[in-house]
Amino acid sequence: MASLVLSLVWVFGLGSLAAVVMGHVAMSRIKRDPLQSGQGLAIAGLVLGYLGSVGLLLIAIAIPTFMGAQDRARDRAAQSDLRNGLTGALSLASDYQGRFLSPGGGPLSEESLEEASGLDIGTAGEGIVEFQVFDHAGPSSGILLWTQSASGTWFGVRGASGEESNFCSGHYDDVSQPADCFYESW
Secondary structure, eight states: OHHHHHHHOOGGGHHHHHHHHHHHHHHHHHHHOTTOOOHHHHHHHHHHHHHHHHHHHHHHHHHHHHHHHHHHHHHHHHHHHHHHHHHHHHHHHHTTTTOOBOTTSSBOOHHHHHHHHOSOBSSSSTTOBEEEEEEOSSSSEEEEEEEEOTTSOEEEEEEETTSOOEEEEESHHHHSSGGGOOBSOO
C-alpha cells in the first residue's frame, strides 16, 4: 500500500523513487510469506513509481534543452537587429559616397540610424545597439555595430560600402573594437 501511495505523491520525483523502493520491499516480503496480501498494490506502486521516474528523467532532459533553445533564439534576434542596423547604415552611406553621415551631411547620429534601421540605438543595455564610425581605407568610412543578446553574449558586425561584412561575438571587449571584428560569420 505504501508503494502505491508514494507513487501518487510525486514531489519532484522523490515519491516515485520511494515508491519503487517500497514496492520492491513489499514484493520481497510477500515472496517470503505467501500468506501476506497486497501483491497487486505493490505491483501498481512499482509500475507508477517507474513511470514517475521516467517522467522525472524526461523533465531533467527537456528543461536544459528548452533553455538552450531559448538562448539560441535570443542570440539570433540580436544578430538580426545588427544586420538590420547595418543595412540601415549602409543605405545612409550610399547617399554620401560611402561615408556614414546623417541626412544633411553631419556625423552619423543615433537618431538618423534609428530612423534608417528601426532599431533602438544608444548605449549599453540588453536590446540596445551601439555603434562607432571609423576611418576606413579608401574614400569610404566603416561602421561597427554591437549589442548584447538576452542570453548575455555580445555580438558585433562591421561593414563598409561595397565590402563584405565582418562579424564577431564574445565579451564586450571582443566586439566593441573595429580591429577585433573580422570573422566571416558568427
